[in-house]
Structure formats: C-alpha cells, structure tokens
Amino acid sequence: MESFFLAIGLILGLLILLSLYRGVFGPTLFDRIIGVGFVGSKTLVLLVLMGFMYGRIDMFVDISLAYSILIFIGTLVFAKYFKSKGAM
Amino acid sequence: MSIAAILLLSAGTFFFATGVIGFLRFPDFYSRMHATGKGDTLGAVLMLAGLALYNLDGGFSLGNLLVSMKLLFIGVFWFLANPTATHAILRAAFDSGLMPWTKDGKPVIEWPPKSQEDT
Numbered sequence: 001m002e003s004f005f006l007a008i009g010l011i012l013g014l015l016i017l018l019s020l021y022r023g024v025f026g027p028t029l030f031d032r033i034i035g036v037g038f039v040g041s042k043t044l045v046l047l048v049l050m051g052f053m054y055g056r057i058d059m060f061v062d063i064s065l066a067y068s069i070l071i072f073i074g075t076l077v078f079a080k081y082f083k084s085k086g087a088m
Numbered sequence: 089m090s091i092a093a094i095l096l097l098s099a100g101t102f103f104f105a106t107g108v109i110g111f112l113r114f115p116d117f118y119s120r121m122h123a124t125g126k127g128d129t130l131g132a133v134l135m136l137a138g139l140a141l142y143n144l145d146g147g148f149s150l151g152n153l154l155v156s157m158k159l160l161f162i163g164v165f166w167f168l169a170n171p172t173a174t175h176a177i178l179r180a181a182f183d184s185g186l187m188p189w190t191k192d193g194k195p196v197i198e199w200p201p202k203s204q205e206d207t
Contacts, residue, residue: 004097008135028186034121052139052142058155
C-alpha cells in the first residue's frame with residue numbers, strides 16, 4: 001500500500017509540473033492565477049498522502065486543512081485585486 | 089476497505105489528469121476554466137474520500153474516526169470552496185475585459201451593455 005501511495009504521489013508531482021507550464025507561459029494573467037490554484041489543490045492531496053507515508057496522519061490532516069482554506073482565500077484575494085487592476 | 093481506497097484514489101488521479109490535459113490544451117481562458125474548475129474539485133474530493141476510507145482500515149478507534157472525519161471535512165470544504173473561487177476568478181476576468189474566444193473573432197456579447205445601463 002505504501003508503494004501505491006508513492007506512485008500516486010509521483011503522478012501528482014508530474015501533474016503539478018505540467019500545470020506549472022501554464023502558470024509560467026500562460027498567455028493571460030488569469031491563467032497564471034488558475035495555474036497556482038491548480039497546483040495548490042494537488043499539493044493538498046499530496047500533503048495527506050505524505051502524512052500516510054510518514055505515519056503521522058493526524059498532524060498532516062491539520063496541515064492540509066489549513067492549506068485548503070489558505071488556497072481558497074488566496075484565490076479570492078487574487079480575483080478581487082486583479083478585478084480592479086484589469087491587467088490583461 | 090483498501091480495495092475501495094485504491095479505486096477511489098485512481099479515479100481521483102484520473103480526474104486530476106483530465107483536468108491538467110484540459111488546462112493545457114484548451115484555446116481560451118474561459119474554456120480552460122471548464123476543465124480546471126470541475127476536474128480539480130472532483131479529483132480532490134474522490135482522493136480525500138479514498139484516503140478517509142483507507143484510514144479506517146486500521147480499526148475504528150476514536151483517533152482513526154476523528155482523522156477520517158477531518159479528511160471528509162476537507163473534501164466537503166473543497167467541494168464548496170473551489171467552485172466559489174473559480175466563479176470569483178471568472179468574474180474578475182470578465183470584468184477586466186477578457187472576452188471569450190470566438191472562431192470568427194466577433195465578441196460573444198457586447199459589454200458593457202450600451203443601450204440601458206442596468207448593472
């Protein structure tokens with residue numbers, strides 16, 4: 001089961017690298033924000049997987065809970081800020 | 089129990105993968121939002137549910153139950169939070185004048201509406 005978690009974690013890492021491509025070369029600004037949000041949600045699951053691999057799941061659950069709230073608030077702040085700036 | 093966890097985890101990874109493929113290949117920002125908003129949320133919720141199930145494998149002690157409930161709570165929270173964030177980003181993009189891509193280049197709707205200035 002541990003190696004299965006490791007495989008899933010590696011796949012998630014690859015997906016993070018792929019979605020970072022749009023984060024760097026995204027034509028519009030909002031693609032970059034979505035790229036960061038996309039990476040964040042994968043990191044959320046990766047954190048819990050790491051918790052299972054290290055055997056300290058009760059610590060990592062709290063970390064990923066706080067992290068999911070942070071991603072959500074961060075995306076909202078980005079949206080509110082760039083709404084008025086109108087940077088194309 | 090761990091069979092269900094394996095199935096849910098692979099389904100979640102599949103939806104993450106489709107979300108990434110859609111995120112990279114779609115021509116326009118708004119069509120990319122289709123893929124990321126949905127694939128992202130469903131993938132995370134499925135994987136967290138699978139992990140919560142796997143956590144119950146080690147017996148039904150109070151600690152295991154608490155951790156599984158927290159994992160499910162993260163899934164439910166993410167199921168509510170991500171569409172809201174996607175909507176906020178979409179609204180910001182539309183208000184900042186980013187028009188959806190059309191094949192013939194004509195804007196989909198004329199914005200801001202010139203005739204009657206209702207908001």
